[in-house]
Amino acid sequence: MTIRLYDTSARQIRDFTPLKPGCVSIYLCGATVQAPPHIGHIRSGLNFDIMRRWFTYRGYDVTFVRNVTDIDDKIIQKAAEQDRPWWAIGYANERAFGDAYAALGCLPPSYEPRATGHVPEMVEMMRTLIERGHAYEADGSVYFDVRSWPSYLELSKQDLDEMRQPAEEGITGKRDPRDFAMWKAAKPGEPDWETPWGRGRPGWHLECSAMAHKYLGGAFDIHGGGLDLVFPHHENEIAQAKAFGDDFAQYWVHNAWVTMSGEKMSKSLGNSVLVSEMVKQWRPIVLRYYLGTPHYRSTIEYSEESLREAEAAFARIEGFAQRVVELAGGPVEPAAEVPPAFADAMDDDLGVPQALAVVHTTVRQGNSALAADDKEAAVARLAEVRAMLGVLGLDPFDAQWAGESERGEDLRGVVDTLVRMVLDQREAARARKDWSAADALRDQLNASGLVIEDSPQGPRWSLGSR
Secondary structure (H helix, E strand, O other): OOOEEEEOOOOEEEEOOOOOOOEEEEEEEEEEOOOOOEHHHHHHHHHHHHHHHHHHHOOOEEEEEEEEEOOOHHHHHHHHHHOOOHHHHHHHHHHHHHHHHHHOOOOOOOEOOEHHHHHHHHHHHHHHHHHOOOEEEEOOEEEEOHHHOOOOOOOOOOOHHHOOOOOOOOOOOOOOOOOEEEEEEOOOOOOOEOOOOOOEEEOHHHHHHHHHHHHHOOEEEEEEEEHHHHHHHHHHHHHHHHHHOOOEEEEEEEEOOEEEOOEEOOOOOOOOOEHHHHHHHOOHHHHHHHHHOOOOOOOEEOOHHHHHHHHHHHHHHHHHHHHHHHHHOOOOOOOOOOOHHHHHHHHEOOOHHHHHHHHHHHHHHHHHHHHOOOHHHHHHHHHHHHHHHHHHOOOOOOHHHHHHHHHHHHHHHHHHHHHHHHHHHHHHHHHOOOHHHHHHHHHHHHHOOEEEEEEOOEEEEEEOOO
16 A cells, blocks of 8 residues: 655655654645635645545544644734734634634644744744854844755746746845745834844744744655645745755645636635635535545636536435435444545545545445345445545534534425425326326426435435536
8 A cells, every 4th residue: 555645846746655654744834814714725624634534544643733824914904904903813714714624524633833822933943044044134024045045946946047026025125035034023013023133023934834843843744735835935934944954844735726717716806705605505515525526636616506516416425325324224334444446546646536436336336236125235335435435524424514414304304295295196196197297296306406216115305416
């Protein structure tokens, strides 16, 4: 068994070899909490939740760190616009992100450090980098000297001489316009902390290098984040950490975006879809299916039509599971192991689409067993399906979805009563050989998104596509 991952730094899929046998250490760039999360934000956390679950299934002891950036230019700007304290903006949105992760079934991280809680570690890193000639102070700010580190841009594969100055950094006090801020000098009305170079606040890039070092040490296995973070954020993290003396991340894994009309989902573009609103319109488990089942390196183009397709596909899985449980007369436990084809797909760069194809094939086999009244085979197929869905965080019988399941069962009971009334009318029409009336009733149910199946035990219904 070898798990393989696409390493952005190598531009190829590599066999995964952990630094410590049997253990995996992952650092994921988490939320910058200037606003509530949209589904593009949560996709990253969800993709790495699936990665974590797969490593755990394969027997690894996983340490998963996901940080919170709770001080940032955008947070300060939002605080000024809303006339609220910066920390109130950050805390409210940090909770919104936590609620969104939980709603979509993401396991809590091993550690979730905040940037503002790690200023001493940042100061120590800056002090060392200044002593080694890789950083310098200017007017109370501290900058990293990019020309002092020959390997700078090794991740993004850019040419330093052709690189344009990052617009958000400015050029005041810099020796080179491409040098980046590790620490920003205090400005009136902004939060600040004391350092040997005066009061100020952290730069965006420094915090992650410092927190990764504190919680995972000088070297760890996987650094993750969205594709948009490759430059400048991750590039600058590497320069700081390695110039400090760390080996840092051994693999760089990046997820693609959720787009609307071909553009990255972004609040600044006004095209975001907030998770808090989405879960009012769609079941959270369906949202997880929609966001988590495409390959993590593939862009998701958002549309309601694609969400409806995801809803219908998951309904087919749930319908099968419910029918088997009814036939078995009670719960069916997950199988001890997933099918080999599913495992092969997941081992190959977390090939969730290929793994999901195995799930749907197994569901079809289970439905065939149900049609043949083969209870043993149907139960075995459901056990396999539950094992696979458990890895993906999509098992409808898992405690994570218990509340949703209870609400769904309440609604299903109401729908079942209404559908049964129509089915009884259809059976009465068939008994008097009024086939046109019977067919018309069945067509009406099909048009409403229900699938009617005639079995030796009588007609039964399940959800189909809308």
